[in-house]
Amino acid sequence: MDCQEIGKYLLDYLDNETSNSISQAVEEHLNLCNHCRSEWEAYKKTNMLIQLRNVPQPEDTYWNKAYAAIAEKLAARIVAMPIEHDAGIVDDFLHGHGQSTNWHKRISYLISVAATIIFIIAGYWMSNKIAEKPDEEYNTVIVVEPEWRGMPASQNLHTNFQPDADFSKFSGAAIGIISPVSQGLRVEAVLK
Amino acid sequence: MLKLNLKQHSSDRANLRELHETVIERAQEGDELAYKELYRRYCRVVYTLAYQMLGNHSDTDEVVQETFIRVFKNLHRLRNTKAFTSWLYQIAMNLSIDHRKTRTRRRMLPIDERPEYVSNYELATTKHVRNPGQVLENKELLGQINNAIDGLPEQQRAVIIMHEVEGMSK
Ligand SMILES: [Zn+2]
Numbered sequence: 502m503d504c505q506e507i508g509k510y511l512l513d514y515l516d517n518e519t520s521n522s523i524s525q526a527v528e529e530h531l532n533l534c535n536h537c538r539s540e541w542e543a544y545k546k547t548n549m550l551i552q553l554r555n556v557p558q559p560e561d562t563y564w565n566k567a568y569a570a571i572a573e574k575l576a577a578r579i580v581a582m583p584i585e586h587d588a589g590i591v592d593d594f595l596h597g598h599g600q601s602t603n604w605h606k607r608i609s610y611l612i613s614v615a616a617t618i619i620f621i622i623a624g625y626w627m628s629n630k631i632a633e634k635p636d637e638e639y640n641t642v643i644v645v646e647p648e649w650r651g652m653p654a655s656q657n658l659h660t661n662f663q664p665d666a667d668f669s670k671f672s673g674a675a676i677g678i679i680s681p682v683s684q685g686l687r688v689e690a691v692l693k
Numbered sequence: 694m695l696k697l698n699l700k701q702h703s704s705d706r707a708n709l710r711e712l713h714e715t716v717i718e719r720a721q722e723g724d725e726l727a728y729k730e731l732y733r734r735y736c737r738v739v740y741t742l743a744y745q746m747l748g749n750h751s752d753t754d755e756v757v758q759e760t761f762i763r764v765f766k767n768l769h770r771l772r773n774t775k776a777f778t779s780w781l782y783q784i785a786m787n788l789s790i791d792h793r794k795t796r797t798r799r800r801m802l803p804i805d806e807r808p809e810y811v812s813n814y815e816l817a818t819t820k821h822v823r824n825p826g827q828v829l830e831n832k833e834l835l836g837q838i839n840n841a842i843d844g845l846p847e848q849q850r851a852v853i854i855m856h857e858v859e860g861m862s863k
Pocket of ligand 1: 530536
């Protein structure tokens with residue numbers, strides 16, 4: 502067996518869960534290979550320390566309190582960000598491993614950068630138009646990402662729309678980063 | 694007789710597995726009772742996993758809560774319900790590793806580079822482990838064991854803990 506194969510058996514060997522022939526092969530390899538032996542020593546020490554540290558169990562009331570906190574936070578987050586993808590933490594597993602996840606992250610990053618640039622340009626364009634025709638009423642429709650559902654009404658910020666100051670917030674809102682969509686100029690978010 | 698027992702046993706296991714998958718499916722639909730049931734079944738294992746990575750209650754508590762929030766929120770995206778426990782533990786482990794990183798950053802100096810951890814590690818692994826029962830009674834030494842665990846390479850710790858936790862739920 503080569504190092505890679507031995508590596509697969511090391512933890513089972515540690516738990517005495519390997520067959521006699523495998524155990525013998527592992528032992529022979531460990532006697533000859535410095536690399537695997539140092540890995541084995543490290544596993545052994547780690548395992549021993551972890552076994553020595555007994556995990557103190559929290560008091561019985563803890564579990565219900567923690568569940569109540571989980572339910573509360575979950576409800577709050579589902580309202581605020583209904584379809585938030587926890588990239589990295591949750592997605593590594595769902596999307597397989599390594600490269601595809603990196604690609605996925607990279608593509609979403611590029612999309613959000615592109616969206617930001619487009620909204621900034623659109624913002625300048627709009628603020629110029631506003632400056633040109635100050636008396637006209639605007640009825641601009643912003644199409645947001647299909648997954649964005651906005652914030653609950655109570656959390657919308659009703660601010661007076663000031664093109665220069667508010668546009669960064671505004672473009673952020675349109676790509677789902679932050680919430681305020683100005684109501685002063687009747688800018689509406691249209692949900693697909 | 695023996696055969697019959699084995700058969701009985703294996704059909705019980707199959708029923709349990711089916712029941713388990715039903716709970717997950719119902720949780721995927723957002724059923725709060727099913728959430729609670731999954732929490733009841735796995736909160737202690739997730740707690741143990743996070744505690745082994747983090748070494749204290751308050752950090753562990755944060756990770757336990759965050760793990761279940763993420764799991765419940767993303768559960769509808771898990772296609773293979775048989776992979777539920779591995780997925781759950783992986784999330785708990787990723788969050789523990791992240792939490793440890795932010796904690797380390799807060800302390801400014803990477804834990805692995807602090808000299809006292811190296812010497813405590815040696816201390817705990819060489820001198821005092823011959824009598825584990827005695828070790829556990831010694832609070833000071835327990836603190837040193839905790840420091841020693843904190844100083845271990847993260848990858849090895851994660852591998853061992855995942856292996857242990859998978860064994861717990863077999
Ligand atoms: Zn080798």
